[in-house]
Amino acid sequence: MLEEEENGVDPRLKAITAAIRVVPHFPKPGIMFNDITTLLLHPKAFKDAVEIFVERYRDMGISAVAGIEARGFIFGPSIALAIGAKFVPLRKPKKLPGEVISEAYVLEYGTDCLEMHVGAVQSGERVLVVDDLVATGGTLSAAMSLLERAGADVVECACLIGLPKFKGRCSLNGKPVHVLVEAINKSM
Numbered sequence: 001m002l003e004e005e006e007n008g009v010d011p012r013l014k015a016i017t018a019a020i021r022v023v024p025h026f027p028k029p030g031i032m033f034n035d036i037t038t039l040l041l042h043p044k045a046f047k048d049a050v051e052i053f054v055e056r057y058r059d060m061g062i063s064a065v066a067g068i069e070a071r072g073f074i075f076g077p078s079i080a081l082a083i084g085a086k087f088v089p090l091r092k093p094k095k096l097p098g099e100v101i102s103e104a105y106v107l108e109y110g111t112d113c114l115e116m117h118v119g120a121v122q123s124g125e126r127v128l129v130v131d132d133l134v135a136t137g138g139t140l141s142a143a144m145s146l147l148e149r150a151g152a153d154v155v156e157c158a159c160l161i162g163l164p165k166f167k168g169r170c171s172l173n174g175k176p177v178h179v180l181v182e183a184i185n186k187s188m
């Protein structure tokens, strides 16, 4: 059940935000790295984050949750199990043993590629994409391209954190992006 809202804001978000650590200059000078491993050390805040997503997605007819390696694997499977959906891992190159389709993309601090097993999703299947954070949106775009190339219907992208460079945007390539908290810009 939803806890009572304060000024229209879910009170659980405060503790979630407080549990995220910001590490300056990681992995490169100038990057303010938003580290969710500190959230994982707080079971109540971690559980609340998953539950907020579950409350949003449980009645949306979603049959697959696609999680982005690596940090989308931390939140995606719990959301999938709770809403009765399958979990589809979108992995970095050369990790999946079967036949794959691939999409390259540009990151804040480099380039990378995502792969998905052929047959992991069916044509017309309603899919939720999950990751910990959106910065430029390049990773989410690559994930959506993979799923759409397989014929899936991407319902929404769900991220725990939205970086300032993504602020104000609530869609990407015409698909909704739902962010729980905006990134904090100071270290702790």
Ligand SMILES: O=P(O)(O)OC[C@H]1O[C@H](OP(=O)(O)OP(=O)(O)O)[C@H](O)[C@@H]1O
Pocket: 068, 069, 070, 071, 072, 106, 107, 108, 112, 131, 132, 133, 134, 135, 136, 137, 138, 139, 140
């Ligand atoms: O919006 P974007 O600019 O594309 O950046 C967001 C992506 O960057 C991070 O992953 P990273 O590529 O660092 O990989 P990791 O999770 O394996 O560390 C994060 O977990 C997102 O997947």
Ligand SMILES: Nc1ncnc2[nH]cnc12
Pocket: 031, 032, 033, 034, 035, 108, 133, 135, 163
């Ligand atoms: N600033 C950031 N913190 C954590 N993960 C990221 N991925 C891309 N930019 C990031």
